[in-house]
Amino acid sequence: MTTEKRLLLPQSVTPANYQVELEPNFETFTFNGKVIIKASVNETTDSVTLNSAELDITAVSAVSQGHKLEVSSISTDPDHETLTITLDDTIKKGESNLQLHISFVGELNDRLLGFYRSQYTDINGDEKYLAATQFESTDARRAFPCWDEPSTKATFDVSLTIPGEMKAVSNMPIASESQGRDGRKTIVFDTTPVMSTYLLAFIIGELGCIEQSTDSGTLMRVWTTSGKEEQGRFA
Structure with a gap:
């Protein structure tokens, strides 16, 4: 989206927390997603109105003060990369328990923006793929609907469902890992600090790492594709 087309979002509703659940498919290069947004009115x-780009919105619901709100319409504006959810009733100023539940499908693109795929050759000469993110400056909207403006900050809870042989890395340490269907697993990360959408990041693939603690006890890791961990010592 060009600077001329960029539209600042209304601030009538703003996010406090995003619960982001993503499940990439490395055969179709697509991903299923769901985001639960806790917001203030x-x-x-x-x-x-929030940002959304190149996502197929499959379901939307809203809850306020513990009561379900009826959604009268959902509209997208590809030019301005926005999604507008219109409700049957008004929500009052001061409500702090608004929740938006949005399900969607996206593409693991090959354009190095948003949530994208990257091809590489492993140590055995086989072609492999990993999935990574590049959200700066305004491409988080290609991974999940959000207020994709640097000044609108929130916390993030990320959950990634991935093939069992892969690993996932994000901003925060892993909180839990559980086995799921078809040999897949779900990795849940700790809640981030309050931050802008463009600072959120994650990568999924056949990864390895080297690690070392600083004198103050801070653990540092360098991640690489599997088998190339020692090259990380030159990072």
Whole structure:
């Protein structure tokens, strides 16, 4: 999106926390996703507009003060990369328990932006893929619907469901890991500090790492594709 087309989002509703759940498919180069956004209502309104680009929105629901809100329409604007959710009733200024539940499907693109795929050759000469993110400056919207503006900050809880032989790395340490269907596993990361969307990052693939603690006890890791860990010592 060009600077001329960039549209600042209304601030009638703003996020406090994103619960992001993503499941990439390395055969179709697509991903299924769901985001639960906890938000505050700053002005009485009957609609919520946030950023979304190149995502197929499959389901939307809203809850406020513990009660389900009826969604009257969902509209996307590809030019401005926005998603607008219109409600049957207004939500009042001061409500802090608004939740938006949005399910979607996206593409693991090969353009090095948003949530993308990258091809590489492993140590055995086989072609492999990993999935990574490049959200700066405004491409988090290609991974999940969000307020994709640096000034609008929130916390993030990331959950990634991936093939069992792969590993995942994100901003925060792993909180839990559980086995799922078809040999897949779900990795949940700790909650991030309050930050902008472009600072969120994660990578999924056949990865390895070297690690070392500093004198102050801080653990440092350098991640590489599997089999190339020793090259990380030159990082």
